[in-house]
Amino acid sequence: MKGLWPLYKKEFQGMWIYFVSGPVVTVIWLAFLASRAAGWLTGSAWSPGTVLGWSFMLLFAIGLFTLLLGFHVLSHEWNNDTVYWLLSLPVRGYVIAGAKFLTIVSWTAVTLLPAFLGINWMSLWLLDFYIPAEYFIAGYFLTTGVMVGVALVAMLAEAIGLTVRRMRWFVTAASFVGGLYLHAKLSRLLEPVFSFLPTIPGLTGVSWTSERVSFSMTDMALALAEPVSGLVVSVLMFVAVGWLIDRRLEV
Numbered sequence: 001m002k003g004l005w006p007l008y009k010k011e012f013q014g015m016w017i018y019f020v021s022g023p024v025v026t027v028i029w030l031a032f033l034a035s036r037a038a039g040w041l042t043g044s045a046w047s048p049g050t051v052l053g054w055s056f057m058l059l060f061a062i063g064l065f066t067l068l069l070g071f072h073v074l075s076h077e078w079n080n081d082t083v084y085w086l087l088s089l090p091v092r093g094y095v096i097a098g099a100k101f102l103t104i105v106s107w108t109a110v111t112l113l114p115a116f117l118g119i120n121w122m123s124l125w126l127l128d129f130y131i132p133a134e135y136f137i138a139g140y141f142l143t144t145g146v147m148v149g150v151a152l153v154a155m156l157a158e159a160i161g162l163t164v165r166r167m168r169w170f171v172t173a174a175s176f177v178g179g180l181y182l183h184a185k186l187s188r189l190l191e192p193v194f195s196f197l198p199t200i201p202g203l204t205g206v207s208w209t210s211e212r213v214s215f216s217m218t219d220m221a222l223a224l225a226e227p228v229s230g231l232v233v234s235v236l237m238f239v240a241v242g243w244l245i246d247r248r249l250e251v
Contacts, residue, residue: 002091002095003089003090003091003095004095004098004099004102007089007091007095007096007098007099008098008099008102008103010099011073011099011100011102011103012103012106015103015107018069018107019106019107019110022062022065022107022110022111023110023111023113023114026058026062026111026114026115026118027114027118029058030055030058030114030115030118030119030122033046033051033054033055033122034051034122034125036050036051037051037122037125037126048126048127051122051126052119052122052123052126052127055115055118055119055122056119058115058118058119059112059115059119059143062108062111062112062115062147063146063147063150065111066104066107066108066147066148066150066151067147067150067151067154068154069103069104069107069151070104070150070151070152070153070154070155070158071154071155071157071158071172073100073101073103073104073155073158074100074155074158074159074162075158075162078162087245092242092246093241093242093243093244093245093246093247094238094239094241094242094243094245094246095242096242096245097155097238097241097242097245098238098242100155101148101151101152101155101238101241104148104151104155105144105148108144108147108148108151109144112140112143112144112147113140116136116139116140116143120136138200138222142227145227145230145231149183149230149234150180152234152237152238152241153176153179153180153183153237154176155241156175156179156237156240156241156244157172157173157175157176157179158172159240159241159244159245160172160175160244161175162244163244179237182233183230183233183234183237186229186233186236187226187229187230187232187233188229190229190232190233191223191225191226191229192225193225193229194224194225194228194229195223195225197223197224197225197228198224199222199223199224200222200224
């Protein structure tokens, strides 16, 4: 993995504004929701269901931006004419892909952390419901994994799109949809291979109305075979991105 750290630092420096604005915007949004819940300034408070509903929308926004980063990290090299320098580096394609993917993982993890902490705090404040640490940690890492997994499919789709000169947007979009389907299909096919893995308890039964949010703890469990099989497919897709950068991409 020679050259990974310098490339990662370059990617990080080029995206520093995102690393600052992501957590800051997250905290500002959560502070706004807290003010609505307390009825500050306006005097009329939002219901707990409304506040927590909008706080969970924050996770959707973070996931959407993570997806866009998956398309952006490769395409901006072509748009900014820095691809000449990038492809001339004496490193393998998987090192280039690794630096870009690690940047996406870092941004997602850094931005999701205050979001999860804020949602946990508001559920405790508004509903007197404390999410246990093990569920908090599992939810945080699973959410991060799903988001960056989808972003990796976007990276692969963008790499495929960059191999053609005509109808690039169509090829990229079709590759993304096909990549999501292929990832889900292969993950299901591989699950029996990892059926020997244990299961972990899960938090389920989360629902809300305009007036109240209800949480319930159940005995349902998450079979580790599912995320592990998905991880294996993601690794294969990452290898494909590195191969495309090495062998197929042209300036």
